[in-house]
Amino acid sequence: SREIRLRSRPQGLPAAANFELATVELAAPGPGEVQVRNTWMTVDPYMRGRMNDVKSYVPPFQLGRPLEGGAIGEVIASNDPSLKPGDLVQSNFGWREAFNAPASSVQKLNTHGLPTEAFLGVAGMPGLTAYAGLLRVAALKPGDVVFVSGAAGAVGSLVCQIAKLKGHKVIASAGGAEKARFLKDEIGVDAVIDYKATGDSAAALTAALAEAAPEGIDVYFDNVGGGHLEAALNAARPYARFAICGMISMYNAEAPVPGPANMALIIGKNLRLEGFIVSNHWDMMGDFLKELGAWHAKGQLKWRQTVREGIASAPDAFIGLFTGANMGKMLVKLA
Numbered sequence: 508s509r510e511i512r513l514r515s516r517p518q519g520l521p522a523a524a525n526f527e528l529a530t531v532e533l534a535a536p537g538p539g540e541v542q543v544r545n546t547w548m549t550v551d552p553y554m555r556g557r558m559n560d561v562k563s564y565v566p567p568f569q570l571g572r573p574l575e576g577g578a579i580g581e582v583i584a585s586n587d588p589s590l591k592p593g594d595l596v597q598s599n600f601g602w603r604e605a606f607n608a609p610a611s612s613v614q615k616l617n618t619h620g621l622p623t624e625a626f627l628g629v630a631g632m633p634g635l636t637a638y639a640g641l642l643r644v645a646a647l648k649p650g651d652v653v654f655v656s657g658a659a660g661a662v663g664s665l666v667c668q669i670a671k672l673k674g675h676k677v678i679a680s681a682g683g684a685e686k687a688r689f690l691k692d693e694i695g696v697d698a699v700i701d702y703k704a705t706g707d708s709a710a711a712l713t714a715a716l717a718e719a720a721p722e723g724i725d726v727y728f729d730n731v732g733g734g735h736l737e738a739a740l741n742a743a744r745p746y747a748r749f750a751i752c753g754m755i756s757m758y759n760a761e762a763p764v765p766g767p768a769n770m771a772l773i774i775g776k777n778l779r780l781e782g783f784i785v786s787n788h789w790d791m792m793g794d795f796l797k798e799l800g801a802w803h804a805k806g807q808l809k810w811r812q813t814v815r816e817g818i819a820s821a822p823d824a825f826i827g828l829f830t831g832a833n834m835g836k837m838l839v840k841l842a
């Protein structure tokens with residue numbers, strides 16, 4: 508069985524040389540253990556933070572050890588009565604083709620008729636991030652004009668759809684003409700800013716936002732930070748709420764990045780900027796899956812995924828998150 512290990516800590520944009528493909532012998536599962544063959548694994552932007560040797564809300568990855576992350580697989584051998592060969596399970600043992608682990612450390616997956624890999628994207632962690640961030644953190648309410656950055660990605664594309672399904676005006680920002688077309692024609696957002704065409708300076712994005720939403724915005728769902736955040740502060744109407752979900756434009760920065768120059772607007776406009784971590788909103792999973800299931804049943808849900816094949820392609824899939832190689836969820840298909 509093969510796995511991807513962290514060979515060295517990336518400086519700036521991660522490179523192939525930071526990763527290493529290794530082969531390991533898998534023994535039979537021990538007492539209480541299962542052996543799982545992964546069929547899908549996910550690469551997510553938060554993993555970049557774990558590649559740095561700094562304290563955060565999740566501990567750093569260890570050099571020379573396999574990376575970790577969400578995966579879906581099939582039980583092929585079991586030494587525990589709770590699971591049997593053929594069972595579909597979800598785990599945090601991604602970045603490897605197969606593994607042995609205590610049965611209690613994997614979760615049996617009921618797909619409710621959705622494709623299994625949806626549970627790494629639209630019906631999984633990124634999906635709940637969109638739902639909790641928009642509805643709870645930003646406290647979306649009728650009439651709100653919503654601005655979303657990183658809008659063609661896993662989280663952003665669902666934020667746009669939920670806001671449209673609930674009847675809002677939505678302005679989406681993403682990089683490139685193909686993503687802009689997807690957002691406009693398939694998701695049905697009201698306006699798209701292609702930040703790779705306009706440039707991502709605060710001034711350029713402020714002008715683009717003023718054109719798309721001359722009335723201003725009430726909600727900003729931030730996936731990007733930087734110039735996008737500064738432009739959103741300029742466009743905010745009084746009492747606007749910002750769900751600060753991610754700031755991917757600075758994840759590879761090699762020196763501290765200055766904050767928005769217009770922070771003082773928070774005071775006069777009575778703004779609320781609130782960061783959040785999806786794992787603190789797991790209580791919403793039931794409601795989320797119920798609502799998602801209803802949209803899916805009515806044929807209203809559109810999600811995209813970008814799939815790389817084979818464990819050896821996982822580093823490239825991960826690096827692609829920072830160059831915008833993905834439309835919708837970036838995934839690696841393993842078997």
Ligand code: NDP
Nearest residue numbers: 552660661662681682730752753754755756783784785831
């Ligand atoms: P995406 O599917 O959105 O993939 C990342 C996308 O980010 C790329 O496709 C790219 O799209 C965009 N991007 C990369 N670099 C830049 C840049 N310099 N400026 C602008 N856009 C850039 O990933 P996810 O949906 O998984 O995650 C989206 C955000 O949400 C990330 O910031 C992530 O860290 C955050 N997140 C936070 C969670 C939480 O609990 N708070 C949980 C999950 C995700 P493009 O082509 O448009 O540039």
